[in-house]
Amino acid sequence: MTQTATGKFAPNMDQAAHDAELVDKLATENQALRARMAYLLEQAERNHSIMTRHQAFDLNIVSAGNFPELVGTILSVLPVISELDAVTLTLLDEGADIRTVMLKLDVVFADFPDLIFVEALEALGFELAERTTTSPPPKPLLGMFDAQRHGAAFPNAPAGLQSVALVPLLRNKRIIGSLNLASRDPTRFTPSLGTDFVEHMASIVAICLENVISNEMLKYIGLTDSLTGVYNRRYIDRRLLEEIARARRQAYPISFMYIDVDHFKRVNDTVGHGGGDEVLREVATRIKNELRTSDALARFGGEEFVVLLIDAPLDSAAFVAERIRAGIANTMIALTPELQVSVTVSIGVAALHPGEAEGDPAAIARAWVAAADLRLYAAKEAGRNRVVSTAPAE
Numbered sequence: 024m025t026q027t028a029t030g031k032f033a034p035n036m037d038q039a040a041h042d043a044e045l046v047d048k049l050a051t052e053n054q055a056l057r058a059r060m061a062y063l064l065e066q067a068e069r070n071h072s073i074m075t076r077h078q079a080f081d082l083n084i085v086s087a088g089n090f091p092e093l094v095g096t097i098l099s100v101l102p103v104i105s106e107l108d109a110v111t112l113t114l115l116d117e118g119a120d121i122r123t124v125m126l127k128l129d130v131v132f133a134d135f136p137d138l139i140f141v142e143a144l145e146a147l148g149f150e151l152a153e154r155t156t157t158s159p160p161p162k163p164l165l166g167m168f169d170a171q172r173h174g175a176a177f178p179n180a181p182a183g184l185q186s187v188a189l190v191p192l193l194r195n196k197r198i199i200g201s202l203n204l205a206s207r208d209p210t211r212f213t214p215s216l217g218t219d220f221v222e223h224m225a226s227i228v229a230i231c232l233e234n235v236i237s238n239e240m241l242k243y244i245g246l247t248d249s250l251t252g253v254y255n256r257r258y259i260d261r262r263l264l265e266e267i268a269r270a271r272r273q274a275y276p277i278s279f280m281y282i283d284v285d286h287f288k289r290v291n292d293t294v295g296h297g298g299g300d301e302v303l304r305e306v307a308t309r310i311k312n313e314l315r316t317s318d319a320l321a322r323f324g325g326e327e328f329v330v331l332l333i334d335a336p337l338d339s340a341a342f343v344a345e346r347i348r349a350g351i352a353n354t355m356i357a358l359t360p361e362l363q364v365s366v367t368v369s370i371g372v373a374a375l376h377p378g379e380a381e382g383d384p385a386a387i388a389r390a391w392v393a394a395a396d397l398r399l400y401a402a403k404e405a406g407r408n409r410v411v412s413t414a415p416a417e
């Protein structure tokens with residue numbers, strides 16, 4: 024403001040312009056701050072929503088009861104909640120133990136095309152050169168997607184992947200696999216990006232995987248015979264009841280075989296207990312060769328095996344039994360190139376046809392198994408190395 028001739032103060036035009044400019048500037052700044060605030064709010068809301076979804080995911084995988092449930096959740100839920108275009112899981116499985124056990128527990132790997140197994144640590148692609156026991160664990164690998172380098176981690180990669188993160192799955196500094204994330208957004212995973220979030224996610228996935236795999240291994244050990252790898256009596260006892268109920272519902276026949284190695288005491292006496300064990304393993308393999316995947320083979324202890332045949336009437340089961348008998352009797356078992364033993368088996372077969380499975384399943388199972396046992400006894404009595412599929416009085 025400046026003083027006029029009348030002594031009054033009038034606004035100085037320069038000052039007015041300056042003030043107007045300041046107001047404009049402040050208004051623009053204000054607008055920018057509001058926009059920034061709205062953006063930050065939106066980001067905070069988005070992060071909160073991602074965090075909530077991830078917490079739900081964590082709870083989901085922590086409560087997964089078995090291997091298929093866990094892997095299924097990781098592979099189907101993670102891409103959605105993390106807005107990723109591909110998620111795969113690679114597991115280190117030296118000696119194929121995990122695969123063997125899971126197959127035994129009826130896991131269908133075809134259901135999980137994005138579950139990959141590798142036999143060696145190097146196949147995971149992390150920087151492992153010159154590692155010692157005190158080396159820090161490898162860091163996640165983030166960067167541009169390269170079909171040649173990352174093809175193994177993304178066997179079914181959708182078109183247009185641009186960036187990837189291969190995150191090691193670690194348990195007590197041991198690498199058990201890798202969680203592989205990919206996006207069509209080239210800025211999603213860049214080498215300069217912080218990795219805390221993906222590492223945290225991978226650590227939860229790793230704990231869950233280790234727990235579930237250990238549980239499945241225990242389940243497997245509890246249901247299988249350690250000498251031959253076939254099922255044990257506990258498994259068959261449970262399965263018999265399930266199959267009796269299913270056969271009744273679906274009205275199909277099921278059959279049961281009792282298989283006993285003849286004069287096995289003599290085999291042990293001739294080739295020693297270790298040789299006898301080897302014979303039992305080979306007998307189990309030959310029986311298995313004659314069965315369908317839906318059938319179940321178990322060792323009942325000693326030199327006794329049983330087979331549960333699904334959807335098999337008596338005559339078909341007797342036919343399979345005859346093939347098993349011949350497969351064992353006709354080819355000697357080579358324990359070493361110099362030592363071969365001739366082994367035979369006796370088999371009793373009994374069937375349960377639709378209409379015969381009424382009543383208490385446990386009582387039916389007992390009577391059915393006893394019928395097969397009686398026929399086995401008849402086969403032994405009749406001279407061994409034979410199949411009996413009818414009761415002596417029938």
Ligand SMILES: Nc1nc2c(ncn2[C@@H]2O[C@H](COP(=O)(O)OP(=O)(O)OP(=O)(O)O)[C@@H](O)[C@H]2O)c(=O)[nH]1
Pocket residue numbers: 250283284285286287288289291295296297298299300303324325326403407
């Ligand atoms: N090597 C080995 N032998 C076993 C095992 N379990 C039981 N046996 C032996 O299997 C033999 C079974 O003998 P027996 O029940 O008398 O029957 P068998 O000599 O097969 O005679 P039949 O059944 O009448 O033909 C015994 O010598 C047991 O010691 C095992 O896990 N490994």
